[in-house]
Amino acid sequence: MSFNIETRKVQKTGGSSYIISLPKEWVEKHGIEKQDTVGILSQPDGNLLITPYIDSEQYEKEKHFDVDEIKDPNYLFRLLVGAYIMGYKVIKITVSGNKIKPIIRETIESFINITIGSEIIEETNNYILIKDLLNPKEMPFEKTIKRMYILVQDMHEEAVKALETGNVDLAQKVIERDDQVDKLNWLVERQSHIVLRDIILCQKLNITLEDASNFQLISKFLERIGDHAVKIAKNVCDINYEKIDKDIYESITKASRFSLDMLNMSLDAWLKKDSLLANENIESVNQLMILCNSIKKTPESENIVEIDFITESIRRTGEYSSDISEIIINNLI
Numbered sequence: 001m002s003f004n005i006e007t008r009k010v011q012k013t014g015g016s017s018y019i020i021s022l023p024k025e026w027v028e029k030h031g032i033e034k035q036d037t038v039g040i041l042s043q044p045d046g047n048l049l050i051t052p053y054i055d056s057e058q059y060e061k062e063k064h065f066d067v068d069e070i071k072d073p074n075y076l077f078r079l080l081v082g083a084y085i086m087g088y089k090v091i092k093i094t095v096s097g098n099k100i101k102p103i104i105r106e107t108i109e110s111f112i113n114i115t116i117g118s119e120i121i122e123e124t125n126n127y128i129l130i131k132d133l134l135n136p137k138e139m140p141f142e143k144t145i146k147r148m149y150i151l152v153q154d155m156h157e158e159a160v161k162a163l164e165t166g167n168v169d170l171a172q173k174v175i176e177r178d179d180q181v182d183k184l185n186w187l188v189e190r191q192s193h194i195v196l197r198d199i200i201l202c203q204k205l206n207i208t209l210e211d212a213s214n215f216q217l218i219s220k221f222l223e224r225i226g227d228h229a230v231k232i233a234k235n236v237c238d239i240n241y242e243k244i245d246k247d248i249y250e251s252i253t254k255a256s257r258f259s260l261d262m263l264n265m266s267l268d269a270w271l272k273k274d275s276l277l278a279n280e281n282i283e284s285v286n287q288l289m290i291l292c293n294s295i296k297k298t299p300e301s302e303n304i305v306e307i308d309f310i311t312e313s314i315r316r317t318g319e320y321s322s323d324i325s326e327i328i329i330n331n332l333i
Helices: 024-029 073-085 102-113 141-165 168-176 178-197 199-204 209-237 246-272 275-283 285-293 304-332
Strands: 011-013 017-019 039-042 048-051 062-066 090-094 118-124 127-132
Touching: 048 199, 062 073, 073 090, 073 102, 073 178, 102 118, 102 127, 141 168, 141 178, 141 209, 141 246, 168 178, 168 209, 178 199, 178 209, 199 209, 209 304, 246 275, 246 285, 246 304, 275 285, 275 304, 285 304
Parallel strands: 062 090
Antiparallel strands: 011 017, 039 048, 090 127, 118 127
16 A cells, blocks of 8 residues: 655745645545634644644544344453543444343443443433543543552552461452552553544643553553452462461562562652663562572472462562563653
């Protein structure tokens, strides 16, 4: 597929103004009439953006799902999440003739509960209208990322504490908090797709397209760190606390603290825009590996499989923190 760029000659009018003509096809496609106003935005790379949408609210993406064709509720849930992440403002769910089945309604309610801003604003027996009511400017990327840092740090700390104390109830609470991290990660992914499409909103949020892409990557790594906190908690539930060697607990705790230090260092490097600190964090991975390898087990050790899984999750937490630091360095450059 070839790419042809249209050219326009710059003309001078009135002694001080410069004008160019707009492509006819583009004008007709967007229904622009004489005396209408278009937006003009100067870009950092020297390009000039012309948009028919002066206000982001003028452009709302809509998605329609006919549940007559969707038999699997899990599939419908994934479709709804996908539409949310891709930035659709309005989601319509319909069924022809018959009522929407209870299992479909339950799926829709589950989607509403696990996403931020989605609400049912209209409903009949065979029609449900979902709209995103969140103003993107009310949830800037920085605020969401900071919240994710706090959540995954607390989850990891509590999962390891549950291991040290044999507190299965505490481990279960960590598992239950995973939805909160997923919810925030989906929000970041959604916001990223919206600003990539809406350059006006991008400028209102005072970020670049590169910033949006990097926030999405950082959010994904934090979500995975949260997943590993859940894995630690799930393995804690399967461990016989009374039969584990206390030296192993001590070694796990030491590696866990180092891993969390790396997570906090990545946060500090991001907030301070400090590439040297980010680089120091990347170099820390080798020390974490030594600590994880020092968790001594013998073939006779109780719950050796679960201990291995926990050690692996601690290691991955530190490595993801290192990955975030690499993003920080790239962004600062």
